[in-house]
Amino acid sequence: MLAMPRKDLILFLGFAAAVLAMPIWLQPFGAAYPDLLNRFAIFAIFAVGFNILFGLTGYLSFGHAAFFGVGSYAAVWSFKLLSMDAVPALLFAVIISGLFALAIGFLSLRRSGIYFSILTLAFAQMSYNLAYSVFTPITNGETGLQLSLNDKRYLDRMFFEAGAGLPSPTLFGVTLSGYVAFYFCAFFLIATFFIAQRVTGSPFGMMLKGIKSNQTRMNYTGVNTRPYTLAAFVISGMYAGLAGALLAITDPLAGAERMQWTASGEVVLMTILGGAGTLVGPVIGAWLIKYFENIFSAINDGILSQFWGFLPEGAQHTAVLISSKFVGEGWFLTLGLVFVLIVVFLPGGVMEGVRRIASMIRPNKPTPASADSSATKPHPAE
Amino acid sequence: MTMPNVVLHVADVHKRFGGLHALADIDLQVEEGQTHAIIGPNGAGKSTLLNVIIGKLAPSSGQVVFDGTVLTGRKPYQINQLGIARVFQTPEIFADLSVLHNVMIPALAKRDGAFKLNMLRSLEHEHAVREEAEHMLHDVGMHSAREDHAGSLSRGDKRRMELAMCLIQHPRLLLLDEPTAGMSRHDTNTTIELLKKIKSRGMTKVIIEHDMHVVFSLADKISVLAQGRIIADGTPDQVRGNPKVQEAYLGGTA
Numbered sequence: 001m002l003a004m005p006r007k008d009l010i011l012f013l014g015f016a017a018a019v020l021a022m023p024i025w026l027q028p029f030g031a032a033y034p035d036l037l038n039r040f041a042i043f044a045i046f047a048v049g050f051n052i053l054f055g056l057t058g059y060l061s062f063g064h065a066a067f068f069g070v071g072s073y074a075a076v077w078s079f080k081l082l083s084m085d086a087v088p089a090l091l092f093a094v095i096i097s098g099l100f101a102l103a104i105g106f107l108s109l110r111r112s113g114i115y116f117s118i119l120t121l122a123f124a125q126m127s128y129n130l131a132y133s134v135f136t137p138i139t140n141g142e143t144g145l146q147l148s149l150n151d152k153r154y155l156d157r158m159f160f161e162a163g164a165g166l167p168s169p170t171l172f173g174v175t176l177s178g179y180v181a182f183y184f185c186a187f188f189l190i191a192t193f194f195i196a197q198r199v200t201g202s203p204f205g206m207m208l209k210g211i212k213s214n215q216t217r218m219n220y221t222g223v224n225t226r227p228y229t230l231a232a233f234v235i236s237g238m239y240a241g242l243a244g245a246l247l248a249i250t251d252p253l254a255g256a257e258r259m260q261w262t263a264s265g266e267v268v269l270m271t272i273l274g275g276a277g278t279l280v281g282p283v284i285g286a287w288l289i290k291y292f293e294n295i296f297s298a299i300n301d302g303i304l305s306q307f308w309g310f311l312p313e314g315a316q317h318t319a320v321l322i323s324s325k326f327v328g329e330g331w332f333l334t335l336g337l338v339f340v341l342i343v344v345f346l347p348g349g350v351m352e353g354v355r356r357i358a359s360m361i362r363p364n365k366p367t368p369a370s371a372d373s374s375a376t377k378p379h380p381a382e
Numbered sequence: 383m384t385m386p387n388v389v390l391h392v393a394d395v396h397k398r399f400g401g402l403h404a405l406a407d408i409d410l411q412v413e414e415g416q417t418h419a420i421i422g423p424n425g426a427g428k429s430t431l432l433n434v435i436i437g438k439l440a441p442s443s444g445q446v447v448f449d450g451t452v453l454t455g456r457k458p459y460q461i462n463q464l465g466i467a468r469v470f471q472t473p474e475i476f477a478d479l480s481v482l483h484n485v486m487i488p489a490l491a492k493r494d495g496a497f498k499l500n501m502l503r504s505l506e507h508e509h510a511v512r513e514e515a516e517h518m519l520h521d522v523g524m525h526s527a528r529e530d531h532a533g534s535l536s537r538g539d540k541r542r543m544e545l546a547m548c549l550i551q552h553p554r555l556l557l558l559d560e561p562t563a564g565m566s567r568h569d570t571n572t573t574i575e576l577l578k579k580i581k582s583r584g585m586t587k588v589i590i591e592h593d594m595h596v597v598f599s600l601a602d603k604i605s606v607l608a609q610g611r612i613i614a615d616g617t618p619d620q621v622r623g624n625p626k627v628q629e630a631y632l633g634g635t636a
Contacts, residue, residue, distance in 0.1 A: 005506040203490050203500040203508060210487045213476035220436070220474065221488045222462035222551070224496035231499060 008197055015280065016190045023179065031291055034182045038250045039290050041185035042243045047270040047282035048189075048196050049239020053232045054268070055277035056205060058212035060117045062264050063104070063124030067097040067237040069131070069259030071244025073138065076145045076254045083155035084167045086176060086184065086249050090242065097241020098234055105233035109226060112215070124264055131256035144255035169249045181250050188246060189283075192239060197279055199235070208232055240267075262332075269335065273342055275351030284350050289335065296334055299327035387414040389586050390435070390555055395444035397430055397610075404430045406610045408444070412555075412603075417587045419597045422607035423630070428590045429471075431607065432559055435588070436468055437461045448555065459496050467548035468557045472564075473540040475547070477533030481524060484532050485515040485546050492551040515550060522546045522576060538569030545576060556580075558589045562596050574599055598622075606630070 004012070018025075022040065026032040031040075046068060054060050071093040078089040108119040131139040139145055147166050156162070169176045176184055199205050210218050211225050218225050248254050257263070266289065274285025301324055308319040326334045346353050390412040397405035405427045412418045422428050433439040435446050437458050445454040453461055462468075467488075476484045489511045494500060519525040522542045527535070532543060541561060548556055561577065562570040570593070577600055581587075591597050597604060597618070604621040606614040608630040614621055621627055 005504055008504070198504070199501050201504050201506065203494065203503060203505055204498070205501070206483060206487060206490065206505055209479060209483075210476050213478040214474055217474040217476060217547075218487075219458040220462055220468050220470075221547070222459050222491045222496060223487075224457075224459050227497040 005201070008201060011279070012194060012197060015193055015283075019186050019189055020183075022186070023182070029291070031294070034178045035250075036290070036294055037182045038185050038246075040287050041182065041189040042246045042250070043267075043270065043286040043290055044283040045185075045189050045192050045246070046240055046243035046267050047274070047286040048192055048279075049236040049243070050267045051236075051271050051276060051279075051282040052196055052199060052208075052239070053236035054271055055282070056200065056208035056212060057229050057232050059109070059112065059229055059233070060268065061108075061120040061233070061236075062117050062261065062268065063108075063120035063122075063127075064236065064240050064267055065259050065261070065263035066104070066124040066127040067101050067240035068244040068247075068263065068267075069127065069254070069256065070100050071097045071241030072248040072254035072258055073131075073145055073244075074241070075245035075248035076147070076252055077138075079147055079153075079169065079248075079252055080145075080151040081154065083153060084170050085155075086169050086171045088155065089169070089249060090245050093241045093245030093248075094238050097244070098238040100241075101234045101237020102230070105230050105237065109229050109233060121261060121264070124259060125261060128256055128259040128261075131259060139254070139256055142256075144253050146253045169252055176249055185246050185250070188242065192242065193279070193283070200279060204228070204231075269339055273339065273349050275349030278349075278351040281349050281351040288350070292334070293331055296327045296331040297329070388412065389414045389449050390588070391447045392431070392435065393445055393447060395431075395434055395441045395446065397427075397434060397439065398442045404610050405434065405441070408610075408612060410605055410612065412586060412588055414586055415584045416602040417581060417589060417600050419589045419591055419601035419604045420607055421591060421594075421597055421604060424592070425609075426607040427610040428592075428607055429559065430610075432468075432557060432588075432590050436466065436557060462491075462551075462553075463496055465551075465554035466557065467551050467553035467555075469541070469544055469548055469559060469561055471559045473537070473544040475532050475540055475544055477531075479532055480528065481519065481530050481532050481535070481543055482512070482515055482528040484543055485518055485550055486511055488547045489514050489518075489550045518546045518550045519543075521549075521579075536569070538565055538572060541565070541569070541573055542576060545573075545580070549580065552585075554586060556585055556587045558587060558591075560591055560593075561589065562591070562593055570596065 019041070022037055023032045026037070031037070046064075050061070050064055074093040074096040075089040078092040082088050082092075104120065104123045108116055108123065111119060132141055149166065153162070171184060174180060207218075207223060207228050210221075210223070211228060215225055244254075244258065247258075270285035270289050271282045272285070273288060274283065275281025301320060304320045304323055304327070305316060308316045308323070311319055324330070342349060348355070388411045390410075392408055392410040395405055395408040396403070408431060410420075420428055420431060430439065434441050435453070437453060437456050437460075441454060445452055447453065448461075448464060448466065451464060453464070476487065479487075486505075486508070490508070493511065516525060516528065519528050522545060524539065524542055524546065527539065532540070535543065558577075562573050565573065574596060577587075581600070589597070589600065601618055604614075604616065604618055605612050606621060606624075606627045613630055614624045614627045616624070
């Protein structure tokens with residue numbers, strides 16, 4: 001039952017190897033330190049899950065950060081009430097965000113197209129605002145939810161006494177920090193990629209693609225599209241919750257800004273930038289955005305004036321003034337520009353670019369799919 | 383002689399759009415295994431009637447009964463699951479998917495029902511469904527195009543593929559809404575040949591059409607619709623000779 005077609009297996013093994021070797025091959029890019037690697041893995045999970053909804057069914061949610069935020073809060077609450085162990089935190093986060101996605105998806109999926117997008121955006125903004133107002137006992141408002149010395153941690157207390165100071169998240173007693181935390185996140189990225197691959201290649205995934213392609217035909221083909229889209233919505237919500245929980249595990253605090261619409265927009269950008277509907281695309285999109293965010297937001301005026309140092313003084317001043325708008329806090333301006341260029345010139349994202357280059361190198365190579373099927377003729381000519 | 387088995391009964395159906403009486407007092411009986419054509423001039427209510435049968439429109443009064451089951455009030459996917467498939471005036475296909483996948487989806491929907499959380503199996507391992515789909519593509523003469531992108535097919539090929547998508551579900555009733563609309567003479571003829579081939583399978587068919595060539599070469603029975611009413615009913619020869627039909631539709635005495 002779990003057997004995989006060979007080309008899927010090759011893709012999976014290649015992906016797993018690339019993820020596990022990230023601390024090595026990211027060295028020349030100056031990105032091989034645990035804090036950034038964690039974010040690479042976490043946001044890749046978020047994007048892979050988002051793609052199950054958007055890439056397969058075509059339903060564009062603008063509110064997935066809500067599930068990410070709910071996952072973070074749930075994980076921190078698990079740390080506060082139950083245990084510092086990561087397993088209950090993850091379970092709790094995935095279940096809560098799944099239930100939350102079930103409720104929001106049930107209501108939002110009564111509409112499609114732009115109305116669906118607006119509904120998800122509205123629900124996410126509602127969650128964001130509620131986190132700052134009505135739900136402050138749960139979310140701790142603007143301060144954000146943090147660990148404290150008064151936390152109960154009932155599950156931990158059954159087994160051992162509290163140590164001095166604030167504890168850190170653990171996995172069966174091993175503290176999750178540094179590269180241990182990265183490999184913990186990497187494990188989940190590989191596992192969720194595997195699940196996404198299975199979903200995409202299953203009859204269920206084919207139905208989702210049918211819904212994206214022609215919903216009218218789907219209805220007249222005897223398919224009830226609502227439970228299919230709802231299942232995809234809940235799965236992607238659980239992915240978002242898992243990612244949010246992992247972020248809380250690597251840094252045990254949760255704030256409402258994780259649920260803001262810019263965070264929802266970011267995962268849309270990641271998916272489209274990498275290539276919606278492809279498996280690897282959203283991962284690449286997430287890595288590119290997190291990598292360049294890290295670089296661009298660190299640049300300040302001092303670095304810029306050094307960079308433009310070869311210009312005469314007046315010109316240097318102007319160059320610094322203009323370019324400073326695109327870095328640091330203004331990094332989103334650069335992201336916006338890149339996004340516009342991608343959508344206009346390469347609507348399929350990075351993956352389409354890769355395909356175009358590949359077809360330029362090997363112009364008449366038959367696709368593996370057609371070569372495969374012509375080799376297995378099921379019945380003789382009639 | 384045994385009583386013919388009425389498989390589809392449109393009973394006293396009225397449909398009003400505001401002040402417009404689009405369908406008035408429609409009573410139509412389609413017998414098992416027959417090809418029943420509904421003809422009429424533009425605006426006669428043919429498409430409205432088809433949409434009432436398939437559940438897209440609710441009738442203002444009356445009901446549609448399929449093999450003892452009332453269709454009125456059911457959703458299109460439920461009606462399909464009862465064994466009714468539909469071909470559209472403009473082919474409704476999965477343009478982004480391959481021809482083979484276009485035909486596999488209806489086969490999966492037939493096998494798995496309206497919803498199944500079938501995530502653990504790989505589609506590549508659905509050998510039975512795949513073989514069935516390839517076989518069906520052979521039957522409609524499209525096997526060599528199975529890996530093609532459905533959106534890039536010609537109009538005639540899209541129609542053939544859409545027919546394959548319906549036929550793979552082995553429907554008891556096939557509804558065809560102007561199956562040759564917008565086609566070249568050549569494509570029209572190949573489609574008629576294909577429909578004649580299907581005829582031998584004993585499936586009941588309802589065809590909406592205004593191309594006389596198509597209607598008289600396929601239909602066992604014809605109902606003529608004019609201004610929302612059925613003005614004549616019978617075999618092609620009876621209908622051809624009916625003066626009311628000539629007046630309303632075939633050009634009258636002029």
